[in-house]
Amino acid sequence: MRIxxxxxxxxxxxFAIDLSAGAILLAIDLPALLRGEAAAVGxxxxxxxxxxxxxxxxxxxxxxxxxxxxxxxxxxxxxxxxAALPDGIVAVVRLGGVVPVVINGVADVVLxxxxxxALLRGExxxxxxAVSADFAVDVGFARFEALGFSGGELAGLxxxxxxLxxxxxAIRDGALGGGLLGKGRRRDSQGNCxxxxxxxxxxxxxxxxxxxxxxxxxxxxxGSGKSTLALVLAGREDFAVTQGSVTFDGAEMLALEPEQRAxxxxxxxxxxxxxxxxxxxxxxxxxxxxxxxxxxGEPELDAAQFLREARAAAKRLHMPDDLLKRQVNVGFSGGExxxxxxxxxxxxxxxxxxxxxxxxxxDIDALRIVGEGVNAxxxxxxxxxxxxxxxxxxxxxxxxxxxxxxxxxxVKTGGPELAEALEARGYAQVIAEAA
Amino acid sequence: MNALTxxxxxxxxxxxxxxxxxxxxxxxxxxxxAASYLRAHGLPxxxxxxxxxxxxxxxxxxxxxxxxxxxxxxxxxGALADTPRLVFVNGVLSPEHSRLSxxxxxxxxxxxxxxxxxxxxxxxxxxxxxARIAIDPGTDAGLLLLIHLGTPHASAFPRHTISLGAxxxxxxxxxxxxxxxxxxxxxxxxxxxxxxxxLHARLQTESETAYHLSTVTADIAERATYDSFTLTxxxxxxxxxxxxxxxxxxxxxxxxxAQRLAGxxxxxxxxxxxxxxxxxxxxxxxxxxxxxxxxxxxxxxxEVAQIAxxxxxxxxxxxxxLSDRAEIDSKPExxxxxxxxxxxxxxxxxxxxxxxxxxxVSRGIPRPEARAILIHAFLEDALAAIDNDAIxxxxxxxxxSRP
Numbered sequence: 001m002r003i004x005x006x007x008x009x010x011x012x013x014x015f016a017i018d019l020s021a022g023a024i025l026l027a028i029d030l031p032a033l034l035r036g037e038a039a040a041v042g043x044x045x046x047x048x049x050x051x052x053x054x055x056x057x058x059x060x061x062x063x064x065x066x067x068x069x070x071x072x073x074x075x076x077x078x079x080x081x082x083a084a085l086p087d088g089i090v091a092v093v094r095l096g097g098v099v100p101v102v103i104n105g106v107a108d109v110v111l112x113x114x115x116x117x118a119l120l121r122g123e124x125x126x127x128x129x130a131v132s133a134d135f136a137v138d139v140g141f142a143r144f145e146a147l148g149f150s151g152g153e154l155a156g157l158x159x160x161x162x163x164l165x166x167x168x169x170a171i172r173d174g175a176l177g178g179g180l181l182g183k184g185r186r187r188d189s190q191g192n193c194x195x196x197x198x199x200x201x202x203x204x205x206x207x208x209x210x211x212x213x214x215x216x217x218x219x220x221x222x223g224s225g226k227s228t229l230a231l232v233l234a235g236r237e238d239f240a241v242t243q244g245s246v247t248f249d250g251a252e253m254l255a256l257e258p259e260q261r262a263x264x265x266x267x268x269x270x271x272x273x274x275x276x277x278x279x280x281x282x283x284x285x286x287x288x289x290x291x292x293x294x295x296x297g298e299p300e301l302d303a304a305q306f307l308r309e310a311r312a313a314a315k316r317l318h319m320p321d322d323l324l325k326r327q328v329n330v331g332f333s334g335g336e337x338x339x340x341x342x343x344x345x346x347x348x349x350x351x352x353x354x355x356x357x358x359x360x361x362x363d364i365d366a367l368r369i370v371g372e373g374v375n376a377x378x379x380x381x382x383x384x385x386x387x388x389x390x391x392x393x394x395x396x397x398x399x400x401x402x403x404x405x406x407x408x409x410x411v412k413t414g415g416p417e418l419a420e421a422l423e424a425r426g427y428a429q430v431i432a433e434a435a
Numbered sequence: 436m437n438a439l440t441x442x443x444x445x446x447x448x449x450x451x452x453x454x455x456x457x458x459x460x461x462x463x464x465x466x467x468x469a470a471s472y473l474r475a476h477g478l479p480x481x482x483x484x485x486x487x488x489x490x491x492x493x494x495x496x497x498x499x500x501x502x503x504x505x506x507x508x509x510x511x512x513g514a515l516a517d518t519p520r521l522v523f524v525n526g527v528l529s530p531e532h533s534r535l536s537x538x539x540x541x542x543x544x545x546x547x548x549x550x551x552x553x554x555x556x557x558x559x560x561x562x563x564x565x566a567r568i569a570i571d572p573g574t575d576a577g578l579l580l581l582i583h584l585g586t587p588h589a590s591a592f593p594r595h596t597i598s599l600g601a602x603x604x605x606x607x608x609x610x611x612x613x614x615x616x617x618x619x620x621x622x623x624x625x626x627x628x629x630x631x632x633x634l635h636a637r638l639q640t641e642s643e644t645a646y647h648l649s650t651v652t653a654d655i656a657e658r659a660t661y662d663s664f665t666l667t668x669x670x671x672x673x674x675x676x677x678x679x680x681x682x683x684x685x686x687x688x689x690x691x692x693a694q695r696l697a698g699x700x701x702x703x704x705x706x707x708x709x710x711x712x713x714x715x716x717x718x719x720x721x722x723x724x725x726x727x728x729x730x731x732x733x734x735x736x737x738e739v740a741q742i743a744x745x746x747x748x749x750x751x752x753x754x755x756x757l758s759d760r761a762e763i764d765s766k767p768e769x770x771x772x773x774x775x776x777x778x779x780x781x782x783x784x785x786x787x788x789x790x791x792x793x794x795x796v797s798r799g800i801p802r803p804e805a806r807a808i809l810i811h812a813f814l815e816d817a818l819a820a821i822d823n824d825a826i827x828x829x830x831x832x833x834x835x836s837r838p
Binding site: 234235236257258259261262263268270273274276277278279284287288291292295344348 | 788790791793794796797799800801802804805808809811812813814815816
C-alpha cells in the first residue's frame with residue numbers, strides 16, 4: 001500500500017491514494033468551492049493499478065453558506081462519482097467543520113476527512129483516513145499542523161498535501177497499518193483551537209465607562225479589536241486577559257464564568273450566531289430565561305406563561321410565527337438570526353447589552369425593527385454597547401457617546417456627531433487626526 | 436475462524452449444563468448439539484472478525500450458579516405502568532409481576548432452536564423459559580412490555596419468539612434491568628408475515644456490573660415492517676447482535692440505536708441486514724455518546740443479493756466523545772451483488788462544539804445544563820425515529836436523567 005502523490009495543480013487539490021489492489025484519486029477545486037463557484041471534481045478508480053479517470057463538474061451555486069457550501073458541494077461531487085462507479089457507494093457526512101469523504105469501491109474503501117475550514121483559517125486540523133480491503137474498514141487519525149504557512153488559501157492547499165504525506169509516513173511507519181487502526185479518537189479540541197499565528201496582543205488598553213441608562217457606540221475599521229472586546233466582556237475563554245479589570249455594577253466580572261456574567265445582567269448579541277440543530281428555539285429561550293430567573297431567586301415561568309410572552313415579543317419584532325418552533329438559528333436567514341438575538345435580549349431583559357455588528361446583513365426594514373427592539377428597552381437601568389462599522393444603525397439607536405477603536409485602543413471619543421464625521425470623512429482620516 | 440484460532444473457554448457454562456441437564460425442560464437434542472458446538476469452538480476470541488473489538492473474556496471467567504428465587508422490584512415505568520406486560524426474573528416468567536391482556540397470547544416455554552454462533556449456543560444450552568408471542572392475522576395488538584430483571588450472581592438465558600400474522604400489528608417495548616453482577620443472554624426470534632408491522636423498542640438499563648448479550652433475528656416478509664430502536668445505557672459489557680432478513684419484496688427494516696456510556700462501560704451494537712428480495716429499504720441511524728473511559732463499537736453489515744434490485748439502504752454511525760479517553764470503533768461493511776442499488780453509509784466522530792457551548796452559557800445557562808442540551812440535540816434525530824409517543828417520552832426521560 002502506498003500513497004502516490006498529493007500535489008496542488010493550480011487551484012486543484014489532488015488526493016491520490018494507491019492501494020495494493022486498487023487506486024482512488026479525488027481532485028477537488030477547493031478554493032473555487034469556497035468562493036461558491038462551480039468546481040470540477042476529478043475521480044479516478046482502478047483495480048490492480050489500472051486507473052480510469054472520470055471528470056464531473058458540479059455547481060455550488062445553490063448552497064447558502066460558506067460551511068454548507070464546502071460540505072454539501074463535496075457531498076454532491078461524491079454522489080456524482082458514486083453514480084459513475086458501477087458498484088460504488090458513496091456517502092458524505094458533515095460534523096462541525098469536518099468534511100469526511102467516503103468512497104466505497106468494489107474491493108477497497110477509502111475515507112478521507114479533512115477539516116478544510118480549519119486549514120483555511122490557518123489552524124491545525126485533524127485528518128481522518130480509513131483504508132480497507134474486502135469491506136472491513138479501519139479508521140486511523142493523523143494529526144498535523146499547518147505550521148509554517150502564511151495563511152489564506154495556499155496554506156490550506158499545502159496543508160492538505162502535507163496531511164497526506166503524513167498519512168503516507170504513518171502508513172510507511174506502521175502507525176496507520178497497526179497501532180492506530182480501528183481507533184477513532186476524540187479530536188484534541190484544545191490543540192485544534194490554537195492558531196498557528198503566534199499570539200499577539202489584540203486589545204492594548206481600553207478605558208471605557210458606561211453609566212447606567214446610557215448607550216455607547218464603538219466604531220472602528222476591520223481588525224481593530226471590536227469583536228474581541230465583545231467576546232472578552234461576555235467571558236469567551238479563547239482570549240487571555242493579561243491585565244486590567246471589568247467591573248459591572250460594582251462587581252469584578254473577569255473572575256466569573258460566562259453564565260454568571262449573563263445572570264448578572266450582561267447580554268451579548270453575537271455577530272455570527274451559531275446554529276443549534278436539534279434544539280428547539282422556544283425551549284432554548286425558556287431554558288435561558290428560567291436559568292437566569294433561578295439564579296436571581298425568582299420563580300420560573302411555566303411553558304404557557306413563557307410562550308405568551310415570547311409570541312408577543314416575536315410579533316413586535318415582526319418575526320414569522322414558526323420561528324419559535326424551529327431549531328435555534330437552523331435555516332434562518334442572516335436577518336432572522338440577528339432578529340432572534342434581539343428576541344433573546346428582549347426576553348432576558350439584560351442591564352447591559354453588547355451588540356456586536358447586529359446591523360451587518362440587515363436590510364433597511366430589519367434595521368429599523370432591531371433599532372426599535374433596543375429602544376424599547378431604554379431606561380435608567382439599561383445600558384448598551386453598540387459595535388458597528390456603519391453609522392446607519394446609530395440613526396435608529398442614537399448613542400450618548402461614540403468611541404473610535406483602532407489598533408486595540410480607543411483613539412477618539414465624542415457625541416453622536418462623531419459617527420456622522422466618520423461616515424463623511426472615513427476612518428483613516430479621523431484616526432490620523434486623532435493621532 | 437479456523438481451528439488454530441485461540442478462543443475463550445466455555446468450560447464454566449458446559450460444567451453448569453452437565454449439572455443442570457436433567458432439570459432443563461424440552462428436547463435435549465438441541466442442547467447437546469449446542470454443547471458440542473461450544474466444546475469445539477469455545478467462546479469467540481479477538482481473532483474472530485465479528486469479535487475484533489469486543490472481548491468476552493469476562494464471560495469466560497464468569498461462574499454460572501443456581502441462585503435462590505428472588506422477587507426484585509420493577510423499574511419505574513412512568514406512564515407505561517398500566518400497559519400489559521410479560522416479566523421475566525432471571526430468565527423465568529414471573530406471573531406475579533406480569534399483567535396480560537386478552538389480545539396477546541403468550542404460551543411458555545419456548546423450545547430451544549439450533550445454534551449458529553457461540554452466543555446463541557450458550558442460550559440454547561441453558562435456556563429454561565421465554566415468551567412466545569403470536570399475533571393473529573389482521574389483529575392490532577397494541578402495546579406490550581417485555582421486561583427482564585436480573586438479580587446478583589444469576590445467569591439468565593430467555594428464548595423469545597414473536598410472530599405476527601399477515602397485516603398484524605404490535606408495539607413491543609423490551610426492557611432489561613437488574614441489580615448486581617449477573618449475566619443476561621437473550622435470544623429473540625421474530626417472524627413477520629406479509630404486511631405485518633412490528634415496532635420493537637429495546638431499552639437496556641442493566642445494572643452497571645452486569646453482562647448483557649442479546650441476539651435478535653427478524654425475518655421480514657413482503658411489505659412487512661420491522662422498526663426497531665435500541666437504547667443502551669447499562670451493563671459493564673454489552674453486545675447486541677441484530678439480524679434482519681428482508682425476505683419478501685418491499686420489506687422494510689429499521690435498526691436504529693443510541694448508546695450512552697460512561698465509566699468503564701463497553702457496548703457493542705452489531706447489525707447484519709440481508710436484502711434478499713427486490714425493492715427493500717433499510718435504515719440505520721446509530722448514535723453514541725461516550726464519556727470517561729467508555730468504549731462503543733458499531734459493526735454494520737449490509738448484504739444485497741443479486742436478486743434484490745432497487746434496494747435502498749442507509750447507514751449512519753455518529754459518535755460524540757465527551758472525554759479524551761473515550762473510544763468508538765466503527766466498522767461498516769457493504770456487500771452488494773445487485774447492480775441497481777442505492778446504499779449509503781457514513782461515520783463521524785467529534786467532541787462537543789465549543790462555539791455552541793459558549794452560545795448557551797452566554798445566555799445564563801449553567802455549563803452542565805448546556806452540555807446536556809447539546810447531548811440531547813445530538814441524539815434527537817435517532818430518538819425522533821421512534822414512532823410511539825409514550826415510548827419516545829419514556830426513553831428520552833431516561834437519557835436526560837443521566838449525568
